[in-house]
Amino acid sequence: MKVHIVIDPETCVGIGKCEEISEEAVELGDDGVSHVTGVAVDIDVARNLCDSCPTGAISIVDES
Amino acid sequence: MTETLDLSAIELKDPDVYLHGVPHASFQLLREHDPVHWHPETAPDPGFWAITKHADVVAISKDAQRFSSAERFIYYEEIPADAMEMRRSMIETDPPEHTRLRRIVSPLFTPKTVDAYRAHTRAVADRLLDNALAKGEFDWVHDICEMLPIRVFVDVFGAPEADADYLAKLANMLVAVDDPDLAPPPEMYERARARGFEPHHLPFSSPAALDLFDYARDLCEARRLDPQDDLITRLVSAEWEGERLTDSELVNFCQLLVFAGNETTRNSLATGMHQFILQPEQLDLLAADRSLMKGAVEEILRWATPIYTFRRTATEDVELRGKQIKQGDKLMMYYISANYDEEVFEEPQRFDVTRDASAQVVFGGGGPHYCLGAFLARMQVETLFTAVLDRGLRFELAGPTARLRSNFGNGFKTMPVRAAQA
Secondary structure (H helix, E strand, O other): EEEOOOEEEOOOOOOEEHHHHOOEEEEEOOOEEEEEEEOOHHHHHHHHHHHHHOOOOOOEEEOO | OOOOOOOOOOOOOOHHHOOOOOHHHHHHHHHHHHEOOOEEEOOOOOOOEEEHHHHHHHHHHOOOOEEEOOOOOOOOOOHHHHHHHHOOOOHOOOOOOHHHHHHHHHOOOOOHHHHHOOHHHHHHHHHHHHHHHOOOOOEEEHHHHOHHHHHHHHHHHHHHHHHHHHHHHHHHHHHHHOOOOOOOOHHHHHHHHOOOOOOHHHHHOOHHHHHHHHHHHHHHHHHOOOOOOOOOHHHHHOOEEEEEOHHHHHHHHHHHHHHHHOOOHHHHHHHHHHHHHHOOHHHHHHHHHHHHHHHHHHHHHHHOOOEEEEEEEEOOEEEOOOOEEEEOOOOEHHHHHHOOOOOOOOOOOOOOOOOOOOOOOOOOOOOOOOOOOOOHHHHHHHHHHHHHHHHHOOEEEOOOOEEEEOOOOOOOOEEEEEEEOO
């Protein structure tokens, strides 16, 4: 199953772990904030992204 | 069992306690019997809560709202009110101020960016190993650990490589104020006083910070005139709603990065090698299966835990494991204890490169202050030990080692070694 993620722009400090896990889903900007690309990813990848973010800034939006 | 356990004698702040090794027995007792432990201090210092469980270190790290880094800074030391603004760097801020500062430098430290420094790091590691091995016996701390991270760092930072040794020396004198062998000489204190700075006005209460500030100021000025693709240029050109970083923000930022980019990694590289000397079969495991390397890096870091502890200050009353923590109370989060918590790491006193040590809190327990240099540090540990393996090297001690006298930095100041047969 493919899902979308969101990144809380207030919480993200641009660590970049997410970009390492999935460049398809996330891109770190020169503004020091991770941005979602809008591409849906496998639920396992999405869960890994959520769990791996040291600041807990990532969540899944459309798990169903 | 009717025997009562007296935990009041446990001492965690005295630097002498760490001189001959980590006081693991004390931490183990606290984890088991009093994981949120009131530890007195000598007046006028207020005393603190010693936080020793992994889960609590993580929870406190992630809750920057209730556990502040900005309010009373992050060390044992009580910072006088008149020195706070002079000494404050990013690490002593809370969101949203922290977020603003962090995002200026974040793009230079992501896993993807750090990858670009890998080849340079390997070249430096090879050069250092060549030079050291040519001597026969050498000091792993001085000839390798002290040299490598600072040379990688100056490349990111934008300082000339010729200045690396000078910056490493200053970084040492920041952290080693409690070690008579490494502390700044008296004339440095006198020079600072002549300029109107008492030690407590300066980061780590070390006059070496003043020299670092001077160095940073000159480098910032050079990049304002001639921008480059480096960290210093990012700092001097960063804008937030039309405002640039102030002089104090700039020089403290540089001081923080020079310290953090050097001392922590060098101590991890030293402790890692020490373990491989004591247990060469662990290096043999890596040699036989290089796919273990990523996991081994996590275990080396867990074992090394180069920073024992950072402080937080409660911004409101909080109950933790039945203890009533009052607003304004000081909490010391012991990463060194969390990384040996039996509840998270099976047989924590066993160094084992095959274990999953990814839950280690060497880079903090998460939250906004998660170590900026986490991936740069991992890359250097991986690169150096890969270089050692590629050469089929094993080492043995060629004399007694000496540990740093510090209640903050976990490291060696000397480790004489010679190459041994693999």
